Amino acid sequence: xxxxxxxxxxxxxxxxxxxxxxxxxxxxxxxxxxxxxxxxxxxxxxxxxxxxxxxxxxxxxxxxxxxxxxxxxxxxxxxxxxxxxxxxxxxxxxxxx
Amino acid sequence: xxxxxxxxxxxxxxxxxxxxxxxxxxxxxxxxxxxxxxxxxxxxxxxxxxxxxxxxxxxxxxxxxxxxxxxxxxxxxxxxxxxxxxxxxxxxxxxxxxxxxxxxxxxxxxxxxxxxxxxxxxxxxxxxxxxxxxxxxxxxxxxxxxxxxxxxxxxxxxxxxxxxxxxxxxxxxxxxxxxxxxxxxxxxxxxxxxxxxxxxxxxxxxxxxxxxxxxxxxxxxxxxxxxxxxxxxxxxxxxxxxxxxxxxxxxxxxxxxxxxxxxxxxxxxxxxxxxxxxxxxxxxxxxxxxxxxxxxxxxxxxxxxxxxxxxxxxxxxxxxxxxxxxxxxxxxxxxxxxxxxxxxxxxxxxxxxxxxxxxxxxxxxxxxxxxxxxxxxxxxxxxxxxxxxxxxxxxxxxxxxxxxxxxxxxxxxxxxx
Numbered sequence: 001x002x003x004x005x006x007x008x009x010x011x012x013x014x015x016x017x018x019x020x021x022x023x024x025x026x027x028x029x030x031x032x033x034x035x036x037x038x039x040x041x042x043x044x045x046x047x048x049x050x051x052x053x054x055x056x057x058x059x060x061x062x063x064x065x066x067x068x069x070x071x072x073x074x075x076x077x078x079x080x081x082x083x084x085x086x087x088x089x090x091x092x093x094x095x096x097x
Numbered sequence: 098x099x100x101x102x103x104x105x106x107x108x109x110x111x112x113x114x115x116x117x118x119x120x121x122x123x124x125x126x127x128x129x130x131x132x133x134x135x136x137x138x139x140x141x142x143x144x145x146x147x148x149x150x151x152x153x154x155x156x157x158x159x160x161x162x163x164x165x166x167x168x169x170x171x172x173x174x175x176x177x178x179x180x181x182x183x184x185x186x187x188x189x190x191x192x193x194x195x196x197x198x199x200x201x202x203x204x205x206x207x208x209x210x211x212x213x214x215x216x217x218x219x220x221x222x223x224x225x226x227x228x229x230x231x232x233x234x235x236x237x238x239x240x241x242x243x244x245x246x247x248x249x250x251x252x253x254x255x256x257x258x259x260x261x262x263x264x265x266x267x268x269x270x271x272x273x274x275x276x277x278x279x280x281x282x283x284x285x286x287x288x289x290x291x292x293x294x295x296x297x298x299x300x301x302x303x304x305x306x307x308x309x310x311x312x313x314x315x316x317x318x319x320x321x322x323x324x325x326x327x328x329x330x331x332x333x334x335x336x337x338x339x340x341x342x343x344x345x346x347x348x349x350x351x352x353x354x355x356x357x358x359x360x361x362x363x364x365x366x367x368x369x370x371x372x373x374x375x376x377x378x379x380x381x382x383x384x385x386x387x388x389x390x391x392x393x394x395x396x397x398x399x400x401x402x403x404x405x406x407x408x409x410x411x412x413x414x415x416x417x418x419x420x421x422x423x424x425x426x427x428x429x430x431x432x433x434x435x436x437x438x439x440x441x442x443x444x445x446x447x448x449x450x451x452x453x454x455x456x457x458x459x460x461x462x463x464x465x466x467x468x469x470x471x472x473x474x475x476x477x478x479x480x481x482x483x484x485x486x487x488x489x490x491x492x493x494x495x496x497x498x499x500x501x502x503x504x505x506x507x508x509x510x511x512x513x514x
Contacts, residue, residue, distance in 0.1 A: 005178050008202045011193050011243060011321040013236035016229040018120025036156075042461055044134035044454065045141045049103075052142035056149030061156070073410070073462050075270035075505035085098045090156045095104045095112040 033065055037088035039078060040070040046094055053092070064089070100124070101155040103148070105131035111227065111273050111330045118229040118324075125155040188243075193321050195313065195341050199243040210238035213248030214255055215514065222255060223262025226269035228324025232258055240317035245310040249292055252513050253307075254314045256370040257282050257344075260511040261315065267506045271374055272325040276406060277337040278503035280319075281375045281415075282312055282344040283488060285358035286368030288513050289346035296346035297420075298492030301339075301378060312342030337377050345490055351420035352489035353427020360433070361510045368513040373415055373486065374506035376406055379499040383422060386495065389429040392422050393439055400499045401446040401478055408446050409455070410504025411463045411480040416440070417498040419491040433487050441482035445475035462504075 036057060038050045054066055067087055071078050084091060104112040106128050116124040127148050133141060177187050185198050211218050211234055218235040225232050241254045261268050261280050271278055284294050295305035303309065325331040349356045358369040381399045386392045407414045426436060448456065460467045465480060479485050486508060
């Protein structure tokens, strides 16, 4: 006996293609002294976490400076992301908790 | 710019999902055990130092490749063997439902739903995070069928999806947060009565097809198109019943004030949907409170509780006066603006409730409260009086409902087309 087959539409749909230019390019900031950005997402304890991480990272990247930024709100984008991208060779950030 | 992202293990799925959706499939991630926020300082520092070598290694690794931009494969049409039970099992297994049975989204049902919207099936409604799913009229209709909507409800569903996708609503973190926040739909204008969207008895509860299915359809879009899957990308700790469905109409007939949509710039005869990110409902009962002052005093003493997100993040808390309470305020000549001002000025939590770390967090999120030379004595539930939202809804009884909101979102109002 042939089983019934129901044809239905998927509720999922497609994903939006990321905009052109998004994604890591591997380009380091040029010209200025190398900088590692440390972006605090303003969740509890992240400040202690970053301050403990900073000397460890700097000991591996001699000659680098750090730039620390704190997002005013956890649940929102970093308002200074362009400045961060222009000044930093690398950025260390956090997601969620 | 090469980036290393540090994430606690329970949020790794969310991190990777959003990274992929935003075009960073090769995001460098370093994982640490959860939680971090509740640890003592020395343990935080120990954990930080323990992953430093991984962070350094990731920074030194070659840069990630730009995402290919290819859409993930998602079949548009599904052929499912078996009957209604097997189909529901199929949808449940893929976490495309809320736990209740769905109406199978067969072509003819979806086509009928699309027709009620008056737009082409491929018209864009919005981009739904965290998956950055493309909400089209067709897939919103598909989810509306699943939710049990009848076609006449569809324009309201479309407006609700459009509203939550507005950047001001801040849906991406809302979909992911540990907070129980959910979009609440408030319908105003003639369409509320036309579609029998309940504004009165048991307004937050069960019993009305429009309320239940419209709210459910929105949640399905957030889950299925947006990818907000509980436990995976939706990290709500407890969630709330409103995440199943939360749609009401304002009881405009019983309000002494202008309706919400009129307050927000629409004409009374226009039908609208307003979405608000609410974190729960608190009943406030007014025993023997027969004056405006007594009603407001009860409210003012009840609502500024430590633990409400509005105290930490500001935002737009919502007060839903039952019609009887609203009538007392209206008879005494209080305008909505005056009620907001009174609540703003007097519904405050003493700063002494909070420890120094929490004060630091509040200061970061609500800097305007700390602009003076001295610390404020008390914290209001919103940053400005006009941020407090007030509507009238409900049936008989001496009740007001306070709905704290998430704080990191703004309510959005959209016309129903």
